[in-house]
Amino acid sequence: MLYVWAALVIALDQLSKYLIKTQMEIGQSIPVFGELLRITSHRNPGAAWGLLAGQRWLFVVIALAVVIGVIYYARRVQSGFVRAALPLLMGGAIGNLIDRIAYGEVVDFLDVRVINYPIFNVADSAIVIAVGLILLDTWLEFRREQVSKG
Numbered sequence: 598m599l600y601v602w603a604a605l606v607i608a609l610d611q612l613s614k615y616l617i618k619t620q621m622e623i624g625q626s627i628p629v630f631g632e633l634l635r636i637t638s639h640r641n642p643g644a645a646w647g648l649l650a651g652q653r654w655l656f657v658v659i660a661l662a663v664v665i666g667v668i669y670y671a672r673r674v675q676s677g678f679v680r681a682a683l684p685l686l687m688g689g690a691i692g693n694l695i696d697r698i699a700y701g702e703v704v705d706f707l708d709v710r711v712i713n714y715p716i717f718n719v720a721d722s723a724i725v726i727a728v729g730l731i732l733l734d735t736w737l738e739f740r741r742e743q744v745s746k747g
Contacts, residue, residue, distance in 0.1 A: 599667075599668075599671050599683055599684050599686070599687065600612055600684075601684075602684030602685070602688065602720050603655055603684040603685075603688035603691065604674060604688070605684075605688065605689040605690050606685060606687075606688025606689060606719070606720070606723045607688045607691050607695070607720075608644075608686065608694030609719050609741065610688070610689070610693075610718060610719035610723070611692060611695060611721040612690075613706070613718065613719050614615070614676060614696065614704040614718060614719075615707075617636070617638050617704055617706045618638075618704055621638035622638060623638050623639070623640060623708075624639075625637070625638050626638075626640060632710055633709070633710055633711050634707075634708065634710070635708040635710065636706050636707070636708065637705075637706060637708035638704075638706055639667045639704075639705040639706060639708075639715055639716045640700075640703070640704060640705070641702055641703045641705050641715075641716070642701060642702040642703075644656070644716045645686055645717075648735040649668045649713075651731035653697055653701050653702075656693070656694075656697050657694060657697055657698060660690040660693060660694035661694070661747070662690070663686060663687070664690055664691060664694075667683050667690075667711040668687075668731035670683065671683050676734045676738075678731070678733055678737070679730065679731055681726070681730055682726075682727040682731050682734075683732035684730075685723040685724070685726050685727035685730070686723070686724060686727035686728075688720070688723050689719075689720040689721065689722075689724035689727065690720070690724065691720075692718075692719065692720030692723070693718075693720045693721070703718065704718060704721075705718050705721070707716055707719075707721075709734070
């Protein structure tokens with residue numbers, strides 16, 4: 598199931614990016630929920646907020662390491678939260694990896710204006726949700742250990 602869910606994340610990510618690239622000009626912005634949420638066509642050669650811009654191959658190596666780590670770790674994990682997180686993490690890493698290899702930058706378009714948050718995409722969302730699930734699992738495991746110690 599790891600690969601099926603990861604493939605779904607990749608497909609959703611790449612389809613949404615394709616639509617943005619073919620239907621919008623860079624910088625064009627469309628309100629979805631007033632000024633709180635907009636679809637804004639953006640390209641990012643770095644990480645969040647453009648950090649490490651131009652470090653394409655560094656991000657390629659990191660993404661490949663994440664994918665290899667997920668494949669390795671998936672065989673050993675028992676936790677439901679982590680098992681749910683791994684395909685999201687893998688799909689998100691591969692989704693952005695495709696952009697970096699093909700274009701040298703990532704297509705971003707989800708523009709939340711409630712907070713000073715960088716414009717992001719489906720792959721980024723999957724990665725953030727995966728990290729949240731892993732942190733939740735870690736916290737729950739810590740709590741279980743504390744309760745068992747009395």
